[in-house]
Amino acid sequence: MLNFKNYKKLKIEELIKLIQKNDFKAMEELVKREQDKIYMTFYYLCPDCDDLYDLTQEALLRMCRGLSSLKNPKTFRGWLNRIISNLFYDELRKKHKHPQCLSTDEEDEDGKVMQICDNCLCPDEYTLHLEVEDIIKETISKLPDNFRLVMVLRELGGLSYEEISKATGIEVGTVKSRINRARHKMKTCLEPYFDNN
Amino acid sequence: MAKSDCDKFLKMLPAYIEGKISSEQIIEIEKHLSVCSSCFEKYINLKNISQKIKNSFENIKQEKFISDKDSFFNENLSAYIDNELSNEEYLFFNGYVALNPEKRKELDEMLYFEEKLKESLEKNRQILQKDLSKKIVRQIRLENPACVSEMYVTASIATIILVLLTITAAYFSIPDNLHNFAVKAHLIKEIKH
Numbered sequence: 281m282l283n284f285k286n287y288k289k290l291k292i293e294e295l296i297k298l299i300q301k302n303d304f305k306a307m308e309e310l311v312k313r314e315q316d317k318i319y320m321t322f323y324y325l326c327p328d329c330d331d332l333y334d335l336t337q338e339a340l341l342r343m344c345r346g347l348s349s350l351k352n353p354k355t356f357r358g359w360l361n362r363i364i365s366n367l368f369y370d371e372l373r374k375k376h377k378h379p380q381c382l383s384t385d386e387e388d389e390d391g392k393v394m395q396i397c398d399n400c401l402c403p404d405e406y407t408l409h410l411e412v413e414d415i416i417k418e419t420i421s422k423l424p425d426n427f428r429l430v431m432v433l434r435e436l437g438g439l440s441y442e443e444i445s446k447a448t449g450i451e452v453g454t455v456k457s458r459i460n461r462a463r464h465k466m467k468t469c470l471e472p473y474f475d476n477n
Numbered sequence: 478m479a480k481s482d483c484d485k486f487l488k489m490l491p492a493y494i495e496g497k498i499s500s501e502q503i504i505e506i507e508k509h510l511s512v513c514s515s516c517f518e519k520y521i522n523l524k525n526i527s528q529k530i531k532n533s534f535e536n537i538k539q540e541k542f543i544s545d546k547d548s549f550f551n552e553n554l555s556a557y558i559d560n561e562l563s564n565e566e567y568l569f570f571n572g573y574v575a576l577n578p579e580k581r582k583e584l585d586e587m588l589y590f591e592e593k594l595k596e597s598l599e600k601n602r603q604i605l606q607k608d609l610s611k612k613i614v615r616q617i618r619l620e621n622p623a624c625v626s627e628m629y630v631t632a633s634i635a636t637i638i639l640v641l642l643t644i645t646a647a648y649f650s651i652p653d654n655l656h657n658f659a660v661k662a663h664l665i666k667e668i669k670h
């Protein structure tokens with residue numbers, strides 16, 4: 281039980297193996313490493329959420345509880361993002377109260393994404409005072425829910441399309457087309473702010 | 478050969494290869510190619526690329542049911558940036574942008590946007606105001622009785638060792654103290670005398 285490992289130097293996979301042997305120091309280190317990333321993901325995913333701390337904490341608890349049954353530590357990132365996606369879906373259900381609002385109907389979503397730029401922030405006197413980081417947050421928050429999810433997992437999480445598909449339950453082909461459309465729209469909205477040189 | 482002449486013909490090359498220019502322009506360009514080896518080499522190069530992407534597009538088309546090259550480009554621009562294309566698709570994509578300067582520009586703009594976005598997201602890293610690690614681990618321990626008892630066993634062993642150490646230390650320091658006391662008593666006596 282008494283060990284003097286330098287946990288900070290261990291790889292994620294090594295930490296997971298230790299946690300599976302009930303090493304709580306390793307668990308503490310893993311939480312330390314992941315908490316900010318999870319928090320940041322929710323920061324962009326759930327812009328209207330009242331308590332990002334609660335969400336982050338819940339994700340971390342689910343992560344720690346589930347680790348003992350994670351057979352292949354290499355799948356950790358995809359699996360953790362599945363936890364995040366599920367919590368995000370829960371939040372949406374709470375927000376809408378009507379399950380049918382969580383439409384997976386492509387046409388409906390397409391219609392919505394076409395409107396993104398209608399309500400995106402255009403450069404004017406008000407927005408010119410804002411930092412570009414705030415405009416980005418605003419633009420991401422205005423993406424339709426299902427587009428925002430794949431986009432955040434891609435841009436923040438750095439997940440592959442395959443991993444996003446596994447984390448969200450959305451088909452790879454749909455992941456691809458959503459990222460493509462969302463990125464085009466975001467580009468149109470944000471380009472004026474990136475055009476400094 | 479005037480440099481501006483070459484620039485003019487180089488811009489026309491893709492359209493010439495695709496057969497999208499007028500017959501007067503064809504005569505003009507062919508005349509130039511017969512006298513300018515530099516442009517001719519570039520022409521051969523582009524022609525090869527064009528042939529290659531035609532072949533690979535035929536393969537892709539059969540697999541993915543895509544009707545034209547343009548929509549393939551539009552639908553796969555993000556996948557290209559995200560490294561999500563197959564080798565065949567990569568070859569096609571690279572050739573396609575080499576042949577189409579305006580698509581090349583679109584790709585470059587998208588790459589620039591992506592770079593800026595990543596940069597800004599990186600700059601705007603959000604950090605939790607309080608560290609949750611201790612709290613989470615405590616909670617998990619409580620949920621897991623086996624681990625709790627293990628924790629207590631460790632704690633008790635540590636306590637016992639500590640107590641033993643204290644007792645030992647105390648035991649060994651007693652004679653010393655007594656000795657010091659005796660010496661002091663002796664000194665006091667002498668001073669009184």
Ligand SMILES: [Zn+2]
Binds near residue numbers: 478482513516517
């Ligand atoms: Zn020439």
